[in-house]
Amino acid sequence: MLNWLRRPKYAQVERREVPAGLWSKCPRCKALVYRKELERNLKVCPKCGYHLRLSARERIAVTFDPGSFVEHAADLDSRDILGFVGYQEKLEEAKKRTGNREACIIGEGTIEGFRVVTAVLDFPFLGGSMGTVVGEKIARAAELAMSKGLPLVTFSASGGARMQEGILSLMQLAKTSAAIGRLRDAGLAYISVLCDPTTGGVTASFAYLGDIVMAEPGALIGFAGPRVIEQTIRQKLPEGFQTAEFLLKHGMLDMVVPRTEMRSTLARLLRFFGAPRETRQEAAVP
Amino acid sequence: MVQAGEGNNTVAEELSVAPTPWEIVQIARHPKRPRVMDFVEGLFGEFTELHGDRLFGDDPAMLAGLALFEELPVAIVGHYKGKDTRENIARNFGMPHPEGYRKALRVMKLAERMRLPVISFVDTPGAYPGIGAEERGQAEAIARNLEEMSRLRTPILVVVVGEGGSGGALAIGVGDVILMCAYAIYSVISPEGCAAILWHDASRAEEAAAALKLTAEDLHRLGVVDEILPEPPGGGHLDPEALISTVRDAVRRHLALLRERPIEELLAARYEKYRRIGQLLEAPGT
Numbered sequence: 001m002l003n004w005l006r007r008p009k010y011a012q013v014e015r016r017e018v019p020a021g022l023w024s025k026c027p028r029c030k031a032l033v034y035r036k037e038l039e040r041n042l043k044v045c046p047k048c049g050y051h052l053r054l055s056a057r058e059r060i061a062v063t064f065d066p067g068s069f070v071e072h073a074a075d076l077d078s079r080d081i082l083g084f085v086g087y088q089e090k091l092e093e094a095k096k097r098t099g100n101r102e103a104c105i106i107g108e109g110t111i112e113g114f115r116v117v118t119a120v121l122d123f124p125f126l127g128g129s130m131g132t133v134v135g136e137k138i139a140r141a142a143e144l145a146m147s148k149g150l151p152l153v154t155f156s157a158s159g160g161a162r163m164q165e166g167i168l169s170l171m172q173l174a175k176t177s178a179a180i181g182r183l184r185d186a187g188l189a190y191i192s193v194l195c196d197p198t199t200g201g202v203t204a205s206f207a208y209l210g211d212i213v214m215a216e217p218g219a220l221i222g223f224a225g226p227r228v229i230e231q232t233i234r235q236k237l238p239e240g241f242q243t244a245e246f247l248l249k250h251g252m253l254d255m256v257v258p259r260t261e262m263r264s265t266l267a268r269l270l271r272f273f274g275a276p277r278e279t280r281q282e283a284a285v286p
Numbered sequence: 287m288v289q290a291g292e293g294n295n296t297v298a299e300e301l302s303v304a305p306t307p308w309e310i311v312q313i314a315r316h317p318k319r320p321r322v323m324d325f326v327e328g329l330f331g332e333f334t335e336l337h338g339d340r341l342f343g344d345d346p347a348m349l350a351g352l353a354l355f356e357e358l359p360v361a362i363v364g365h366y367k368g369k370d371t372r373e374n375i376a377r378n379f380g381m382p383h384p385e386g387y388r389k390a391l392r393v394m395k396l397a398e399r400m401r402l403p404v405i406s407f408v409d410t411p412g413a414y415p416g417i418g419a420e421e422r423g424q425a426e427a428i429a430r431n432l433e434e435m436s437r438l439r440t441p442i443l444v445v446v447v448g449e450g451g452s453g454g455a456l457a458i459g460v461g462d463v464i465l466m467c468a469y470a471i472y473s474v475i476s477p478e479g480c481a482a483i484l485w486h487d488a489s490r491a492e493e494a495a496a497a498l499k500l501t502a503e504d505l506h507r508l509g510v511v512d513e514i515l516p517e518p519p520g521g522g523h524l525d526p527e528a529l530i531s532t533v534r535d536a537v538r539r540h541l542a543l544l545r546e547r548p549i550e551e552l553l554a555a556r557y558e559k560y561r562r563i564g565q566l567l568e569a570p571g572t
Contacts, residue, residue, distance in 0.1 A: 005457060082499050087482075127541055132563065139561060161452075161474050163483065166498045167510050168563060170474040173453060174460050175560040177429055178436035182557070185437070201474075203425035204413075204453040223425035223453075224415030228479075230417050250421045
């Protein structure tokens with residue numbers, strides 16, 4: 001069952017005529033990779049190890065035991081509360097394109113049998129930005145974890161607070177952090193996984209409040225975006241600045257975990273944090 | 287003109303022509319506007335500054351210490367903007383590094399142990415975006431403060447006196463009661479930054495200032511701010527004494543109310559205050 005998690009030994013790819021769409025080009029090493037091979041390798045380039053970004057649904061599919069994930073609060077919908085120019089159109093477009101209603105999916109499921117509550121940000125949906133609904137869902141995930149006595153695992157990928165909801169977005173930083181505070185007081189564990197990219201208000205709130213904070217290799221993580229910093233200090237940023245590896249070196253992460261080892265790493269940690277384990281691989285009861 | 291609400295004789299009555307959001311931005315940033323240090327000197331009979339975060343350094347952009355407010359011992363945190371260019375450079379324009387937020391937290395935790403109410407003064411363009419700030423965990427420092435302030439076991443009174451620059455402002459801005467001067471601003475992003483992202487044109491900041499809903503009246507209407515403190519016509523810089531006196535009266539009134547309430551009740555209300563921002567989304571019609 002875990003075969004698909006192992007990084008396959010990569011044989012030389014035969015060059016031959018193939019219909020377009022069967023091959024993907026790695027954004028980093030530019031190698032052509034057979035698309036199915038890439039999917040099997042969890043969208044990690046088999047040539048150079050580059051971690052391609054995952055949507056929230058893809059993240060759930062590669063992280064949770066098959067069929068175990070049960071979504072909560074799926075019906076929450078954003079509105080253009082401030083009447084912000086162009087926001088309604090952007091929301092509609094993002095909904096149509098991603099098939100999701102917001103930039104966050106929450107629910108519960110099992111990872112190698114360990115039951116957890118999860119919240120996953122969806123970068124393709126308006127850059128995974130946190131407005132009132134995303135904040136609400138994070139808070140509900142923390143409260144769900146408390147009501148069920150389960151650990152919380154979040155996967156972040158976000159440009160930060162959602163500008164189009166103005167101050168209400170900013171207040172979600174306080175709301176989500178307060179909810180994590182209650183989770184902590186309740187004695188439950190919280191593991192935060194930072195994926196490429198996680199910046200701004202998401203790092204400055206729940207995403208950095210994990211008891212364990214880990215990241216995928218190469219992920220861009222920071223409070224301010226690199227461009228803002230360059231403009232402020234008027235100099236070029238050093239190579240590798242704000243990558244997961246950079247933050248690990250500076251003591252800002254517990255570990256950098258390749259995607260192919262994410263499930264086993266989370267499971268290993270969850271053992272220490274009192275996550276109940278289902279012996280049979282069956283779907284969690286909602 | 288929107289009603290300021292609850293008997294505040296603000297803008298509308300005192301000015302024949304109400305300032306636009308963009309004009310309010312200019313007033314909030316006015317070089318002669320009273321700074322946090324002016325409020326500290328004007329409100330407190332005695333002030334003992336405390337330095338350093340015990341981890342890295344002492345951030346000159348953050349003020350922290352103990353003070354007497356009409357014989358009542360309190361703890362103070364606040365952003366430290368300079369009065370002129372030289373002082374501003376020394377104070378990094380009131381833009382803290384992680385050690386600033388950690389110093390503030392250290393003093394707030396001390397206040398919690400000594401049962402001193404905390405008064406926080408907000409006036410910053412934002413948390414500093416720089417290499418050292420990222421290396422030392424700007425995001426983590428802000429997030430930690432949000433969580434800790436959400437459950438600090440002592441009353442917290444926040445006064446937004448100038449610029450409320452996003453996460454860098456909120457990082458000392460979580461509290462039981464949030465007061466805001468009539469011509470202060472509070473926003474998820476600066477109007478210039480917003481315009482640059484939206485229209486790739488920072489010069490359209492005036493439009494962005496209106497779209498962001500960043501004035502005291504907007505924030506009061508959105509339930510983020512509890513009370514608007516009226517300013518002299520044209521802004522506090524035209525009559526600093528008047529504004530300081532208004533703030534003093536408001537602080538006196540709210541401190542008395544806050545100190546009467548049992549801490550458990552206060553903490554529950556504080557959580558709810560932030561928790562409900564966004565719950566309006568379930569109103570009928572969504």
